[in-house]
Amino acid sequence: MTTYAPAPRKPLFGRTMSRNKMVLAVARHFTMIVVLIVILYPLLWMVGASFRPANETFNTLSLWPGNFTLDNYVDGWTLGSFTFSRYFFNSLLITLLSVVGNVIACALAAYAFARLEFPFKRTLFAVMLGTMLLPYHVTLVPQYVLFNELAWINTILPLTVPKFLATDAFFIFLMVQFMRTLPRELDDAARLDGCGHVGIFRRIILPLSIPALGTTALFTFINTWNDFLGPLLYLNRPELWTVTQGLNSFLDATGQSTFGPLFAMATLSLAPVVGFFFAAQRLLIEGIATSGLK
Amino acid sequence: MTIQSSATRRRHRTVAATAALGALLAVSACAGGTSVGEAPSGDEVVDGQGEVTGSARLAWWGAGQRNEVTNAVADMFEEEHEGVTIEREFADFGAYFQRLNVQGTSGNLPCLTQMQGRQLNDYTSRNLFLPLDPMIESGAIDVSDIPEEVLDTGRGTDGNLYVVPYGAAYDALVVNETLVEQAGSEMLPEGYTWEDLQSWAMEMQPNLPEGVSALSLSGGRPNFLISYMAAKGETLFKDGKLGFSEEALAEYWTMWEEMRKAGATATPAQMSEQPEQPEQSYVSRGVTVADTAPGNSIINSQATLDGLGNGQTLTSLPLPSGEAGPGNVLFTSGFAIPVNCDNVPTAAAFIDFWANNDEAAAVFASSNGAVTNSRHLEAQLENPELPELRKHDLELYQQIAESEPPTVVYPPGYQATFEESYTRAYERVSFGEVSIEQAVSDFFTEVNAGLGATG
Numbered sequence: 001m002t003t004y005a006p007a008p009r010k011p012l013f014g015r016t017m018s019r020n021k022m023v024l025a026v027a028r029h030f031t032m033i034v035v036l037i038v039i040l041y042p043l044l045w046m047v048g049a050s051f052r053p054a055n056e057t058f059n060t061l062s063l064w065p066g067n068f069t070l071d072n073y074v075d076g077w078t079l080g081s082f083t084f085s086r087y088f089f090n091s092l093l094i095t096l097l098s099v100v101g102n103v104i105a106c107a108l109a110a111y112a113f114a115r116l117e118f119p120f121k122r123t124l125f126a127v128m129l130g131t132m133l134l135p136y137h138v139t140l141v142p143q144y145v146l147f148n149e150l151a152w153i154n155t156i157l158p159l160t161v162p163k164f165l166a167t168d169a170f171f172i173f174l175m176v177q178f179m180r181t182l183p184r185e186l187d188d189a190a191r192l193d194g195c196g197h198v199g200i201f202r203r204i205i206l207p208l209s210i211p212a213l214g215t216t217a218l219f220t221f222i223n224t225w226n227d228f229l230g231p232l233l234y235l236n237r238p239e240l241w242t243v244t245q246g247l248n249s250f251l252d253a254t255g256q257s258t259f260g261p262l263f264a265m266a267t268l269s270l271a272p273v274v275g276f277f278f279a280a281q282r283l284l285i286e287g288i289a290t291s292g293l294k
Numbered sequence: 295m296t297i298q299s300s301a302t303r304r305r306h307r308t309v310a311a312t313a314a315l316g317a318l319l320a321v322s323a324c325a326g327g328t329s330v331g332e333a334p335s336g337d338e339v340v341d342g343q344g345e346v347t348g349s350a351r352l353a354w355w356g357a358g359q360r361n362e363v364t365n366a367v368a369d370m371f372e373e374e375h376e377g378v379t380i381e382r383e384f385a386d387f388g389a390y391f392q393r394l395n396v397q398g399t400s401g402n403l404p405c406l407t408q409m410q411g412r413q414l415n416d417y418t419s420r421n422l423f424l425p426l427d428p429m430i431e432s433g434a435i436d437v438s439d440i441p442e443e444v445l446d447t448g449r450g451t452d453g454n455l456y457v458v459p460y461g462a463a464y465d466a467l468v469v470n471e472t473l474v475e476q477a478g479s480e481m482l483p484e485g486y487t488w489e490d491l492q493s494w495a496m497e498m499q500p501n502l503p504e505g506v507s508a509l510s511l512s513g514g515r516p517n518f519l520i521s522y523m524a525a526k527g528e529t530l531f532k533d534g535k536l537g538f539s540e541e542a543l544a545e546y547w548t549m550w551e552e553m554r555k556a557g558a559t560a561t562p563a564q565m566s567e568q569p570e571q572p573e574q575s576y577v578s579r580g581v582t583v584a585d586t587a588p589g590n591s592i593i594n595s596q597a598t599l600d601g602l603g604n605g606q607t608l609t610s611l612p613l614p615s616g617e618a619g620p621g622n623v624l625f626t627s628g629f630a631i632p633v634n635c636d637n638v639p640t641a642a643a644f645i646d647f648w649a650n651n652d653e654a655a656a657v658f659a660s661s662n663g664a665v666t667n668s669r670h671l672e673a674q675l676e677n678p679e680l681p682e683l684r685k686h687d688l689e690l691y692q693q694i695a696e697s698e699p700p701t702v703v704y705p706p707g708y709q710a711t712f713e714e715s716y717t718r719a720y721e722r723v724s725f726g727e728v729s730i731e732q733a734v735s736d737f738f739t740e741v742n743a744g745l746g747a748t749g
Contacts, residue, residue, distance in 0.1 A: 055601030058574055079358065145400040153402065232393050236351075236383040245385070252357035253387045254463075255662065256594050257571045 050267045054260035076261030082238055084265055087246040091225060094159050094242060098224040099217050101163030102171055106216055109166040110175030111201050132169045144233060158234045171216045178212035179205060214283025221276050243269045342429030342642030349379040350640045351404035355390035360661045367654045371647050378640055398422055403632035405641040409457045410627050411447050412704050418450035419706040423630045425454035434642040436650055439667040446701045447626040458645050459626030461663030464694050465517045466589040466610035473583045477501035488522065488614045492553060499558040510576055510585035511559040513550030514720035516713045518586045522546055524623050524700050525616025534705040535742050544734045547723055554724060562724040573598050580606050586613065589690055593683045610690060622694040623702050627662050664691035711744035
């Protein structure tokens with residue numbers, strides 16, 4: 001009869017594993033940091049270039065500004081007939097209205113598709129998803145004609161009113177998927193306690209859908225903040241310009257472009273997006289991980 | 295069974311819904327096409343006479359300094375005509391035309407729409423602009439100081455004048471004098487030809503520092519081809535199709551391929567990475583000795599080069615000549631009045647003001663191509679405060695204008711079809727994907743199918 005003594009080997013094995021794990025973790029992190037630096041390099045170069053004198057913008061690939069200057073920020077902020085504070089205000093206003101509109105309207109539409117029974121529900125759902133297949137450019141001209149007839153050109157209405165009408169099919173879809181995972185028993189319990197649809201929506205669905213709402217808010221924020229074509233078409237007067245239009249006004253392929261101030265203002269215009277992203281990051285990951293959009 | 299059939303039913307319904315949606319879209323898309331170009335009926339003539347009052351929209355492309363001077367001219371016009379407001383819209387060149395196309399579809403073009411010859415006939419073929427000849431006859435717009443061949447660049451394919459060109463751009467060969475001297479070469483002589491340019495570049499190349507090429511690989515630049523064909527005496531466009539022969543294009547690309555294979559140009563990979571703003575071009579960074587570029591861009595390029603601090607200087611020459619004379623053509627910019635404009639008298643008065651007012655011209659100072667009004671050009675050249683490079687730019691324009699350059703009328707679809715296909719076709723050659731003959735024949739088929747289509 002042979003006796004086995006496996007016990008002493010375990011810690012040895014475990015130790016080797018943990019050392020291996022350690023090495024692996026270091027290697028993995030090192031690789032990720034290298035990749036991150038490669039990805040971030042253009043962004044960091046832009047930040048560096050925003051502190052270089054204007055005519056030295058393209059002279060170096062290094063990140064560190066040799067002749068440090070803040071002129072680009074001063075010149076950029078005051079360029080043109082209006083300052084960037086005006087453009088930032090306009091952008092913020094449109095972005096906030098869009099976020100509020102999208103979150104409310106898409107949540108309501110999603111609740112209907114996820115919980116209510118009504119005629120042609122599947123057909124309408126298919127039509128809604130169908131609108132996602134249409135490229136933006138297909139609807140561009142009809143939309144412009146419509147808003148022109150309504151005399152909404154040179155107002156922020158074409159950029160904000162549609163958001164209150166649940167026109168972003170992607171976010172409706174996202175929230176429908178999310179709400180379908182919420183147990184119906186909660187609705188039933190609320191109904192027993194006397195809640196109607198409004199009550200169920202407000203007291204049960206909304207609080208549980210925070211991750212999906214957060215994702216919607218974040219994506220709407222980024223999309224609206226970065227949108228250029230929409231403001232370009234509908235906001236022609238300089239006093240209505242958004243930040244993206246302000247940035248475009250530094251560039252001209254047929255004359256003189258001012259890159260230093262452009263990079264300075266581009267750096268500043270990133271701040272709200274990055275800030276909003278950090279604030280909503282946790283919700284974003286939860287929202288995507290739990291709504292089946294893996 | 296039941297599950298399966300209900301799933302099938304569901305699928306049927308979804309398919310039906312999607313089909314219905316598609317049909318709906320198709321119907322709405324068709325219905326949109328007819329409202330464009332509500333042109334006044336043929337016998338109605340708009341002569342631009344009337345009271346100059348109320349507001350008019352003014353749209354132009356540009357950035358920074360050009361926006362400032364354009365605004366200043368608009369302010370001067372408002373001061374001169376009490377009760378007139380000029381509403382301004384401006385954007386970068388690319389974005390400007392993106393917006394203009396959409397505005398054009400719904401009859402919302404600005405009363406004063408800035409145009410270039412290359413895009414003009416995309417609009418005139420859809421009857422979006424008013425002919426300006428009646429306004430010139432009625433005296434609302436005075437063009438007597440603009441040379442005839444420059445004025446003709448504002449004409450459409452139908453021969454009517456739609457744009458009064460106020461600024462004329464031309465392409466020039468921008469050359470880094472310092473590098474030429476260091477390589478021990480001479481500057482290109484006056485009246486040099488394409489053959490001269492080729493041998494000049496190939497002889498200079500071995501004497502250039504490592505990493506510097508004699509020329510950019512510009513076989514894919516439409517403007518360079520246009521000037522080559524003009525110098526050869528070939529017609530560029532005829533009846534909305536390409537007017538030059540396939541052999542001429544093959545010959546042109548063969549010349550570029552010879553230079554590329556001899557290492558006298560930048561590589562195709564470098565060319566595809568070159569940014570479009572003049573400040574970032576290879577000539578501006580001293581890594582290419584010579585390249586074709588808009589004449590006024592030498593000022594921006596020199597500024598970038600100065601930032602490098604190696605003391606190199608640029609100069610510009612007319613483009614190469616050929617059997618038919620100098621190869622330069624003019625690219626003019628000016629204002630057109632759309633048919634949907636409800637304030638034609640003010641728009642006409644503004645065009646007249648822009649073309650003839652001495653103070654306005656002095657303020658604008660040829661910010662978008664050299665001023666076309668001969669009197670203003672003289673005045674600006676005599677201005678002692680004129681920077682040296684700007685003076686050189688204006689003198690070169692004067693020289694080109696005096697040589698009576700050929701007028702190119704670009705057919706509708708030029709920008710969308712010709713420019714895109716041309717650059718792509720040469721890239722296929724230079725990256726070694728297809729033979730020159732194949733690329734030429736593909737290019738002709740593709741462009742002739744797309745040009746002139748008003749669709």
